[in-house]
Amino acid sequence: MKKIILFLTLILSLRAIEFKETKFIEAFELETYRYGTVQYSTKKTVIQYKDGKTITKTGDEVTVHNQKGTLLASINLLKKPQMRLYFELTQALFSKKFDTLKKNFMITKQHLKYIFQPKGDTAHIINGIELRLNSDGSVVYFIIDFKNKDNIKIETL
Numbered sequence: 001m002k003k004i005i006l007f008l009t010l011i012l013s014l015r016a017i018e019f020k021e022t023k024f025i026e027a028f029e030l031e032t033y034r035y036g037t038v039q040y041s042t043k044k045t046v047i048q049y050k051d052g053k054t055i056t057k058t059g060d061e062v063t064v065h066n067q068k069g070t071l072l073a074s075i076n077l078l079k080k081p082q083m084r085l086y087f088e089l090t091q092a093l094f095s096k097k098f099d100t101l102k103k104n105f106m107i108t109k110q111h112l113k114y115i116f117q118p119k120g121d122t123a124h125i126i127n128g129i130e131l132r133l134n135s136d137g138s139v140v141y142f143i144i145d146f147k148n149k150d151n152i153k154i155e156t157l
Helices: 004-012 082-097 119-123
Strands: 018-026 030-040 044-049 054-058 061-065 073-074 105-110 112-116 128-135 139-146 151-156
Touching: 030 105, 082 128, 082 139, 112 119
Parallel strands: none
Antiparallel strands: 018 030, 018 151, 030 044, 044 054, 054 061, 061 073, 105 112, 112 128, 128 139, 139 151
16 A cells, blocks of 8 residues: 555656746846746656756756757756755745745745745845645746846746
């Protein structure tokens, strides 16, 4: 029975989540849109954009490949704490596992909406986060509002 539950948990964690990503970049007063899928497992996060770019996070390493599989970048997250925080945030928000966020945020719930107010060092990077859920508990969207006035909105499709 334990093996069946573990197997089902693994299958559910590998399910791809389709999303639309909207980024607002304040410095250029520019809004960009991208579509893709994200998959989480216990060891790896894989983001595949419709334009062919693939971002893979394994441990503290992130690689970026183009549609032909050519390596474009390799990033050590220990040297990029803001990027590390972004990966932690998106995984916790999609999975609704907020325990990992309690050290960095005060979390309040208002019916189907959660508001995350940053604390500590996180408050130097992020103004706040809003997460909206459907009545079945699935994610509608979340918005990460950064201190530099940029923001990212991820909507599930």
